[in-house]
Amino acid sequence: MSQLLVPSLKISRCEIIQRKRELPLAGEIIAKIGAKVSPESVIARAVLPGELLIVRVAEKMMISPAEAARGARVKVGDLVEVGQLLSEVSGLFSIFKSRFRSPYAGTIEFISDETGHFGIRLAERFIDLKAYIGGEVVAIEESRAVTIRSQAAFLQGIFGVGGEKVGVLSLLDISPSEIIDEGVARAAAKKNVVLVGGAGVTQDALKVCGEKGVAGIVTGGVIDQVLKGFLGYDLGLALTGEEKVPFTLIITEGFGKLPMNHRIVELCREHDGKEVSINGTTQVRAGAVRPEMIISNVVAQVNDQNTDLELKTGARIRLIREPFFGKFAFVSELPAEPQKISTGAMVRVLKARLDSGEEVLVPRANVELV
Numbered sequence: 001m002s003q004l005l006v007p008s009l010k011i012s013r014c015e016i017i018q019r020k021r022e023l024p025l026a027g028e029i030i031a032k033i034g035a036k037v038s039p040e041s042v043i044a045r046a047v048l049p050g051e052l053l054i055v056r057v058a059e060k061m062m063i064s065p066a067e068a069a070r071g072a073r074v075k076v077g078d079l080v081e082v083g084q085l086l087s088e089v090s091g092l093f094s095i096f097k098s099r100f101r102s103p104y105a106g107t108i109e110f111i112s113d114e115t116g117h118f119g120i121r122l123a124e125r126f127i128d129l130k131a132y133i134g135g136e137v138v139a140i141e142e143s144r145a146v147t148i149r150s151q152a153a154f155l156q157g158i159f160g161v162g163g164e165k166v167g168v169l170s171l172l173d174i175s176p177s178e179i180i181d182e183g184v185a186r187a188a189a190k191k192n193v194v195l196v197g198g199a200g201v202t203q204d205a206l207k208v209c210g211e212k213g214v215a216g217i218v219t220g221g222v223i224d225q226v227l228k229g230f231l232g233y234d235l236g237l238a239l240t241g242e243e244k245v246p247f248t249l250i251i252t253e254g255f256g257k258l259p260m261n262h263r264i265v266e267l268c269r270e271h272d273g274k275e276v277s278i279n280g281t282t283q284v285r286a287g288a289v290r291p292e293m294i295i296s297n298v299v300a301q302v303n304d305q306n307t308d309l310e311l312k313t314g315a316r317i318r319l320i321r322e323p324f325f326g327k328f329a330f331v332s333e334l335p336a337e338p339q340k341i342s343t344g345a346m347v348r349v350l351k352a353r354l355d356s357g358e359e360v361l362v363p364r365a366n367v368e369l370v
Contacts, residue, residue, distance in 0.1 A: 009156040009252070009290065009368060011263045013270070014300035017152050019133055022145040024048075027127070031146050033138070037131040039166040039277050039296065043146045044129040050122030053104055057087050058116020061100050065116030068100075072118075078108045086118055132164055133277050134296030153271060153295040155252075155264055157218065158318065158326065160280025160291030161231065161240050162248030165194070167215030169295070171272045172197035177259040180205045180219060189214050194276050194293070196268045199259045201249075203229045210246035216278045218250045218268075218293060221258035239289075241281030248280040250291040253370075254318060254326035261370060271295045284320070311369060317352060321366040328370070329354045 027046025037043060058068035071089040074080055080102045089098045102120065109119040135150030170193040174184060180198045185205035188195055189212035199220040206226070209217060228234055231243055252260055276295050283289035311317075315331045329352035338346045339361070347363045354360060 009158065009370065010154060011156075011261070011267060012154045013267060014151060014298050015154060016149060017133070017154055017294065018138070018147055018149045020139075020145055020147045021129055021132060022141075023129055023143075024127065026143040027129075029140055029143065029146060031131075031137045031140070033140060035137045036135070037137060037148060038134045039131055039275060041131045042128045043131050043137070043148075046127045046129070048125040048127055050106060050124050052109060053106070053120050053122065055086070055103065055118045055120060056116065057100050057118050061087065061089065061098050063089055063098065063116070066113050068116035068118075069111055069113035072111050074108050074111075074118075076108050076110060079106075080108060080120065081105050130166075132166070132279075133294050134275070150294070150296045151298060151300075153267060153298045153300075155267060155293050157250040157252045157280075157282075157291040157293075158254055158320075159222075159240075159284075160248065160250040160282050161227070161235065161243045162216070162245045162280040163241050164277065164279045165215040165248045166275065166277050167192045167194040169194050169196060169268060169271055169274050169276045171265070171268045174198050175259075176220065176262065176265055179257065180217070182208055185209050185212075194218060194278055196293075197260060197265065199253075200226075200257045202226065206230050206249075214247050216248040216250065216280075218252065218264075218278065220251070220253040220260035221256050222249070222251050223257070224255060239281075239283045241279070248278050248291075250278060250280050250293065254328065256326075258328070271298070284325070311350075311364070316370050317367045318370050319352070319360075319362060319367055321362075324354070324360060324362065327354055329360075329367075332359060 023044050023046045025046050029044045031043035058065045067089050068087050071087040073085045073088055082105050084102045086102050087100045104120050106120040106122045109121045111118050131148055133150050135148045138149045139147035172188055174197055177199050180201040182204035185208040189209045191213035192215050194216040196218040201219050203226050274295055276293055278293045280291045281289055282291050313331055317329055319327045331350055332353045333351035339349050340346055349361055350364050352360055
């Protein structure tokens with residue numbers, strides 16, 4: 001029963017997974033039930049209306065709203081380009097003319113003689129929804145969503161930045177305790193590869209990987225200052241995945257220099273050179289979301305997962321709540337009865353010896369087996 005009380009990051013050689021892919025607004029479903037799709041297959045499409053921009057023509061020309069409207073050289077429904085004449089008004093004795101040209105390309109949606117404002121609607125934008133994983137289309141929600149099922153190898157990380165990417169898995173030829181430095185990156189980085197391995201990555205290596213066009217890096221740990229340099233700002237831990245970064249970065253063990261779990265290394269060695277899907281989206285509060293790596297369409301026995309993890313004295317764990325978020329420890333004691341914690345709640349707890357040697361008492365719900 002102890003295994004049921006404590007979660008662990010999933011590392012599975014083969015299981016059935018499903019992903020529901022949803023459009024942000026109603027659109028056209030392209031995929032058909034039973035169709036086989038690859039991660040890059042476009043399965044649905046939607047049209048996003050262009051933004052309506054207000055151009056204050058009368059104010060810019062320093063004339064009355066009625067004059068700006070009367071001087072319009074375009075009409076509602078016209079397509080305009082950047083620099084095209086919108087309004088022209090004759091000055092004193094009709095000798096001088098005042099002109100205003102469009103700062104945007106789009107369609108004239110309105111011209112107001114009350115405000116002197118011209119409305120320009122930018123071009124509509126097409127949104128292509130890709131499958132993200134390879135597999136079979138098993139369900140369709142009309143105009144909205146497609147569900148894909150795949151027999152896949154699957155692993156989770158503890159933290160990530162950057163969204164969905166697809167690339168070719170490339171297991172680095174380094175020790176799990178070695179850092180991915182600039183030299184390692186220059187030797188291994190290629191366009192659209194997902195580099196896996198090591199205990200962390202340097203700022204220079206991240207820069208090289210960005211220049212080379214890698215799809216992602218999956219490594220054991222990251223130093224907070226390196227992460228800040230990668231992002232360009234300090235990142236809160238509530239929700240990630242929308243960062244404007246050149247590739248997705250997934251951390252499997254925690255913050256600092258932390259060797260990658262040997263089970264992840266072995267799984268990636270088995271699938272080295274195969275196409276993988278990764279997503280760095282992380283939510284560490286209620287409704288936790290983990291970053292992930294998926295190798296679709298594997299041939300192995302389903303539910304072939306690692307089941308040798310058990311919460312017991314001496315078990316290796318990671319703490320997943322502040323003030324010890326991301327720290328590793330060994331279980332030193334498992335009190336049988338619930339105990340009162342700082343919040344006043346009575347919960348089941350354990351004593352853990354941190355790698356620093358410090359012993360702490362934490363709720364069992366705040367740890368995961370590794």
